[in-house]
Amino acid sequence: MTQDTVISVRDLVVGFGSRTVLDRVTFDVRRGEVFGFVGGSGSGKSVLLRTIIGLIPSRAGSIEVLGTRLDTATREERQRVERHWGILFQQGALFSSLTVLQNVQFPMVEYLDLPQRLMDEMAAAKLEMVGLRKADHNKMPSELSGGMTKRVALARALALDPALVFLDEPTSGLDPIAAGDFDALIKTLQQTLGLTVFMITHDLESLNTICDRVGALADGRVVATGSVASMLDCEHPWVRSYFRGRRATALNSRLANSES
Amino acid sequence: MGSPPSLIARPGADGIEFAAGGAWTVVQARDLDGLIDEAVRNTPAGKPVTVDLHQLTALDTYGAWLIERLVRAREALTGSVRVVGLPERYQSLFEQIRRTEHDGAVPPPSITPLKERIAWLGEQTVRFGHELLSFAAMLGAVVLALGRAIRNPRTFRLTPTLHHLDRVGWQAVPIMLLITFLIGCIIAQQGFFHFRKFGADAYVVDMVGILVVREIGVLIIAIMMAGRSGSAYTAELGSMKMREEIDALRTMGRDPVEVLILPRIVALVIALPMLAFLGSLAALYGGGLVAWFYGGMSPAIYIERLREAISLTHFEVGMIKAPFMALVIGIVACTQGLAVQGSAESLGRETTASVVKSIFLVIVLDGLFAVFFAAVDM
Numbered sequence: 001m002t003q004d005t006v007i008s009v010r011d012l013v014v015g016f017g018s019r020t021v022l023d024r025v026t027f028d029v030r031r032g033e034v035f036g037f038v039g040g041s042g043s044g045k046s047v048l049l050r051t052i053i054g055l056i057p058s059r060a061g062s063i064e065v066l067g068t069r070l071d072t073a074t075r076e077e078r079q080r081v082e083r084h085w086g087i088l089f090q091q092g093a094l095f096s097s098l099t100v101l102q103n104v105q106f107p108m109v110e111y112l113d114l115p116q117r118l119m120d121e122m123a124a125a126k127l128e129m130v131g132l133r134k135a136d137h138n139k140m141p142s143e144l145s146g147g148m149t150k151r152v153a154l155a156r157a158l159a160l161d162p163a164l165v166f167l168d169e170p171t172s173g174l175d176p177i178a179a180g181d182f183d184a185l186i187k188t189l190q191q192t193l194g195l196t197v198f199m200i201t202h203d204l205e206s207l208n209t210i211c212d213r214v215g216a217l218a219d220g221r222v223v224a225t226g227s228v229a230s231m232l233d234c235e236h237p238w239v240r241s242y243f244r245g246r247r248a249t250a251l252n253s254r255l256a257n258s259e260s
Numbered sequence: 261m262g263s264p265p266s267l268i269a270r271p272g273a274d275g276i277e278f279a280a281g282g283a284w285t286v287v288q289a290r291d292l293d294g295l296i297d298e299a300v301r302n303t304p305a306g307k308p309v310t311v312d313l314h315q316l317t318a319l320d321t322y323g324a325w326l327i328e329r330l331v332r333a334r335e336a337l338t339g340s341v342r343v344v345g346l347p348e349r350y351q352s353l354f355e356q357i358r359r360t361e362h363d364g365a366v367p368p369p370s371i372t373p374l375k376e377r378i379a380w381l382g383e384q385t386v387r388f389g390h391e392l393l394s395f396a397a398m399l400g401a402v403v404l405a406l407g408r409a410i411r412n413p414r415t416f417r418l419t420p421t422l423h424h425l426d427r428v429g430w431q432a433v434p435i436m437l438l439i440t441f442l443i444g445c446i447i448a449q450q451g452f453f454h455f456r457k458f459g460a461d462a463y464v465v466d467m468v469g470i471l472v473v474r475e476i477g478v479l480i481i482a483i484m485m486a487g488r489s490g491s492a493y494t495a496e497l498g499s500m501k502m503r504e505e506i507d508a509l510r511t512m513g514r515d516p517v518e519v520l521i522l523p524r525i526v527a528l529v530i531a532l533p534m535l536a537f538l539g540s541l542a543a544l545y546g547g548g549l550v551a552w553f554y555g556g557m558s559p560a561i562y563i564e565r566l567r568e569a570i571s572l573t574h575f576e577v578g579m580i581k582a583p584f585m586a587l588v589i590g591i592v593a594c595t596q597g598l599a600v601q602g603s604a605e606s607l608g609r610e611t612t613a614s615v616v617k618s619i620f621l622v623i624v625l626d627g628l629f630a631v632f633f634a635a636v637d638m
Contacts, residue, residue, distance in 0.1 A: 096603035118293050128360045142602020161286045161320040192352045
C-alpha cells in the first residue's frame, strides 16, 4: 500500500449462511479523491461498506484503511483508525435523544478532551459549514426534515476533521434540488478539507458531478473501476444498462449539451 | 501527528506580531485553546496585530477556528488585524471558517429556578389533565370500535385477536401458574407459622381461600399482565408510531383503534379472567401442599375446609374484577403507545409510564371494587 492509497481491499469475501454476497472484491481508493460505488439494489454495496467499517465480519481477504490492516487489527489499532474516519449512514443514524448540537459534539466528547466553549464553537461551525440554520441547532432529530437530517449527519461525520469519509447513499431520499445541493456541499467540503470520500450511490447525477472515480459492483464482484467516462466503454451487461440505459442517456445528452 | 504547536508573541514592525508554528489540528486543540486564550488575555489592547502563519505545518478546521477566534477577539479591541503567510493549500479552508458568523452555540433559553419550578408544576398539572383526557378518549374510541364490530361482526379482526390471545394468554400460562403457586405457598406457610401460636391452624385455610379467590389471585395476575403484556403493547404501538406505520394505516382509511388496538384489548379482556382463574387454582394448590407438608393437614381436610370457607360469592367477586382490570391495562398501554414521539428515549419513557400507571390504576380499581362489594354485601 503506497502513501497515496487510503483504502485498499483485496480479495474480500463476505457471506451470510450459504449465500456469498461479495466474492473476491478488490479495489483501491486514493488519497484526496471521491470514489463512488454503484451497483443494483441488493448487489451488496451496503454490505461492502459495512464490512470495511467493521460492522460485518469478512470471510477472507484483507482490508487496509489509512495504513492499518483492519481485519487483523487489535481493538486499540482499530480505534485509532476509527478516530480518523467519519461515516454518514443512509438514514442519518442521529442519536434520537440528543439535540442536533449534541449529536455533532458526541464524537468530540468521546474522543477529545476539550473545553465546552470550544466544542460549542466547533459544533456550530460544522453545522454552519453544512448549511444548517442556527435556529435548528437545538432541535431534536425527530423534528428535522430528511435533507436536514443528512446535513446534520454529515456534520457529525466531519466532527473530528477526519481524513476519510464514508457516505452511504448520501442523496437518497432527497429531491433533485436538495440532492444537487448536497452533492455540491460534499464536493466543496472535500476540496476545502482535503477529504477522501468513499461513497455508495444510486444517483447518476452524483456520479457525474462529484465522483473522480467509480467502481461498479455486480454479481458480488467489482466488474469495472475508472472514471465515469470509462464506464461507458465497459461491456459488462449491468454496467452497460446502468450507464447507457434510458435515464443515463438522457442525463448524458443533457450534460453534453450544456458543455457544448 | 505533526510537531507541537506554538504561538509566539513578539513586537513587530507595527504593533504585535503573533507567529504560529507547528501543527494546528484537532489533536492539539486543547493546548491551542489555552494558547489562544492566553494570547488574547496577555497582549495589551489598542495595538495593531499581525498573525504570521508561515511556520504552520498542518491546519484543520479546529486550528483555523482558533486562529479566527484570536483574530476576532483582537478585532473587537483594535479593529486592525492582518493574517499573513497562510500556506496556499489551506486558503480555502481558512476562508470557509472566516465566513462562519456565529459566536458559539445558541444557548437554550434560560429561566430562573423558581420560575422554572412553577412552570414545571403548571406543565405537569396540564399534562395530567391531558392524560386523563386521552385515557377517556381511548376508552371512548375502543367502545365505539367495539360497537361497530358488534353491529357488523365482519369488521372484527378475529385472526389478530386470536394471535394476541395466544401471546398474552396461552404463552403466559406457565409463568402465571408458577408465580401464583408460589404466592399460595407463601401465604399458607406464613399463616400456619403465625396462627399456630393461637392454635388457630384450621383458619389458615379460610384465609388462603378467601384471600386468593377474592383478591390476590386476580391482583397478582393483573400486575403481571401489566408488566408482561401492557409493556409489550406500548412498545409495539410506540415503534409503529415512530416508523409512521400508524399514519400509513390511517391514510389507507383504516382506523388504528379498530385494526391494532381493539384486537389487543379484547385479547387481554378474555385472557386475564382465564389466567386469574388458573392462577387462583394454582395458589390454592400451593396452599394445599404447604398445609399438607408443613401444616400437617391432610388434603382431604384441606379440601373440606376450603369448601366451607369459599362461597361462590367470593369467586364471583374475584372474577368480576378481572375483565375491568384487563380493560384498564389495555387502555393505558395503548394510550401510552400512541403517545410515543420520535425518539428512542420517548419509547422507553412511555413504556415505563404504561407499566407504572396501569399497576397503579389496577390497585385503585381494586380498592373501588372493595368499597362497592362491601356496599352491595358481596
